[in-house]
Amino acid sequence: MTKQTDIKDSNEVLVRVEGLSKKFCKDLKTSLWYGVKDLANGMLGRGYESSLRPKEFWAVKDVSFELRRGECLGLIGHNGAGKSTLLKMLNGLIYPDGGQIDITGRVGALIELGAGFNPILTGRENIYNNGAILGFSRQEIADKLEAIIAFAELEEFIDMPVQHYSSGMKVRLGFAVAAQMEPDVLIIDEVLAVGDVSFRAKCYERISELMQNCCVILVTHSMPQVSKICTSALLMHKGQLKAQGDNGTVIEAYYEDNTVSSDATIIYAKVCSLSYFKTDGSEFRGMQKSFKVYIGIQSDRKITGVELNLLIASRELTPICQGSSKFDKQSINLEQGLNEFVFEVNDLFLNTGIYKFALTIDDLKTGEKHLWLQNLNPIKFINDFTGVSPVVLNGRWYSND
Amino acid sequence: METRTYRKDNQLQLGRLLQASLRDLFQSRFLATQLAVRDIKAQYRQSFLGILWAFITPLMTALVWIVLRQTGTVALSDTGIPYPVYVFSGTLIWSIIIEAINSPISSTNSAKSILTKINFPKEALLVSGIFKLLFNSFVKVILLVVFILFYGMGWHWSMLLFPLGMLGAVFVGTTLGLLLTPIGLLYKDINKLISFGMQFLMYASPVVYAVPKSGLMHTIMSYNPVTPLVTVPRDVLTGVFPEFLGYYGLVLLACIPLLFFGLVLYRFSIPIVVERLSA
Structure with missing residues (x-):
């Protein structure tokens, strides 16, 4: 939907960055x-001091890239990798070293x-304030006022002070004004994850509209977003370019590079505790079909009838899929002392990324929770194919002739 | 389409900086007006006493001095015009000068969160500060005129020159403030230093008492560049021939190159300051 490059002169280089560096001071x-x-x-x-002075470090070091109209560059990297600094320089807020x-x-x-x-x-007055800062003239704002209010879906509340707006309404109004820009170079820093679902869809629609006529630099932590929107990607690590070019390669490098803390979060542990949790591998390459999870649970007393529930969650700890003992109506008893279980996963196709486990034990009779753990044992999947959703269906396409 | 280049050694040509600064000053009129209107509206919408606050401090200072003089606590030399008029016009003009000095720093500081995120002509902040200043000063001037007529000083045609005299004070104050802004944005000490220094300076200026006929204070007050800024507007207001008119012109002339220098300094320093604020 967004990879069209044939609208204006598509060979025109709009952004050229060469050997860009920026120092920052820690203190x-x-x-x-x-x-x-x-x-x-x-x-x-x-002259300037071009080398590092005491307590300084390179926030961005030797970054180079080119962007043409119609292209979209995904800028990825962990917190503190230098993405925001790079954006600030592109936006002309700070100058390179x-x-x-x-x-x-x-x-x-x-x-x-x-x-x-x-x-x-009021919202109406603030449209003028915000618009003026974004560089619109009074006339331009007056012309676009109705469109902005309609886009923000705030017709009813537009003459109410903004302090009584919900945070979603404020963001909607802000986006509606910003959406009126017609830039040649668009810089986006993950502001899009705002508002409710339908408004977010509207934002994406407007951005993809804008993208056809400009080039975009998008900072994001969402790899599916990169593979969906971007034409190329750039991975930064401690200010330096770690990988650059084709989405797939860069996303793979992102996960390669990713060291996640494996400290489990104990939300609840009263009668039971975890003595071990392991999988028969922590990194899976190619489409993984099946693997096993080994779990050891220490119980203070004998409990008859519990539900064991294993969840696989994304890095953001959103559950993606689960395996519950209730699903096939198993009744499991816990003995006093160590109980050892295996959960066997059949036929699971996960997209490239990092996943974590969560484990819960509930009492079937009382409904009481005996154990609830999150952020367990990160596992990594690396595939040639990088898709948009976490789970890939085990299916096949064929023509219905 | 315009191509912009950001490079380290690109930011040093003073002539180009000044040119760009003046261009942005002119082009950002709408933004400047909008910001000023926003702040003035917000200021009065959330205030019960509203406009009163603009002159409550000078009024109080004036009252203190009137009482001090009336009770004989301090003996002051003759001011030539009714003392309440002298002291109130002095403190009011003084409050405008202080506000002018603080204006560039405070209007830039209050936009700090936008400065680190959005690229817009920063000169608009200065202009919006001046607009706010002129609005507040206008209110003060009206009050002062009412006060003078109330004291039976009568109408003088030279009163019409008062706004012009006032502009001089605003101009000099803003220029001084502008020169202090880059450092003032980095270190809070500058703000403290300004309010601290201005307190002392008030007693070295003919704000609450006249310039003595002789002595050390006479010398200090005659050379003090703030003296003409206070006396000339007051003199035209009360219909006295301004004694320091020549010096007033000199101070204003000296401020013109300083203002240009301040604008270049401001434009040059903003990216450096933003970098230190947002790291």
Whole structure:
């Protein structure tokens, strides 16, 4: 839907980044002092200190890429990898310490929605405030006012002070104003996961509309989003380029690089405790069909009739699928001491990514919870095929002739 | 389409910076107005006493001095015009000067959260600060005129020159504030230093008492560049020939290159400051 490149002159390079570097300082006091020094040196025409000073590090180091109209670059990396710093430089908020950025045309940034809102003023007044900051003229805002209100679905509340808006309404209004931009280069920083489902769909629709006429730099943590929207991707790690180019390769590198804490979170453990939890592998390559989970549970007393429930969850701890002993009406008893179980997974096709387990034990009679653990034993799947959803169906396409 | 280049050594040409700064000053009129209107509206919508706050401090200071003088606690030399008029016009003009000095720092500081996220012409913040300042000053001037007529000082045609004299004070104050803004954004000390320093400076300026005829204080107050900013507007208001008119012109002239320098400094420093604020 979004990979069209044939709208305007598609060969035109809009963003060219060469050897881009930026230093940051770890210590606030020192940082402020360096700020004063940079100011003084700059005003006096003395050169800059291009190497690192004490307590400084490279927040971005030697990053280069090019983007043409119609392209979308997915910028991925862990927290602190330098993505936001890179965006700030592209947006012209801070200047590079090394290298160069050439950016052609109007730059629009969906980084902060509703900038310039004053909570005491009404939604209508704040459309003007926000619009002015985004660079619209009074006339342009007046012309687009109705469209903005309609997009935000706020006709009824537009003359109410923004401080009485729900957070969703505020974001909707902010997005509605920002959506009126017609940029050549669009910078997006994961603001899209806002509002309710239908509004989010509307946002995506508007963004894909915009994307046909511009080039996009999208910062995200969602790999499905990258494979869905982006034409290429860039992985940063500690300020440096770790991988660049084809989505699949970069996403794979992202997961390769991913070290997740394997500390389980105990939400509830009263009568039972976990003595061990392991799978017959922690990294699976290619489409994995089946694997086994070995679980040891220590019980303080004998419990007759419990439900054992194993969940596989995404990295964000959203459950994706589950295996419950209630499903096939098994009745399981726990003996006092160590109880050992195996859960055998048949035919599960998971997309490239990191998954975690959760485990619950409920009493069938009383409904009481004996054990509830989350964030267990991360496992990694790496496939050639990177899809959008976590689970891939075990099915086949054929023509219905 | 315009291609922008961001590079380290690109930001040093002063002439180009000034040109860009003036262009943005002009082009961001709508944004500046919008921000000023927003702040003024919000300020009065959430306030019961509203406009009163604009002159409550100068009024109080004036009252204190009137009482001090009336009770004979302090002996002040003759001011030439009714003392309440002298002291109230002094404190009011003084409050405008202080507000002008603080304006660039405070209007930039209050936009800190946007500065680190959105690229917009920052000069608009300065202009919106000046708009707010002029609005507040306008209210004060009206009150002052009412006060003077109430005291039976009568109408002088030179009163019409008062807004012009006021603009001079706003201009000099803003220029000073602008020069302090880059450092003031990095270190909170500057704000404290300003309010601290201005307290002292008030006693070295003819705000609550006139310039003595001789002595050390006479020398200090005659050379103090703030003296003409306070006396000239007051003199035109009360129909006295402004004694410091020449010095007033000199201070204003000296501020023109300083203002241009301040604008260049401001434009140059914002990315450096933003970097330190958002790290």
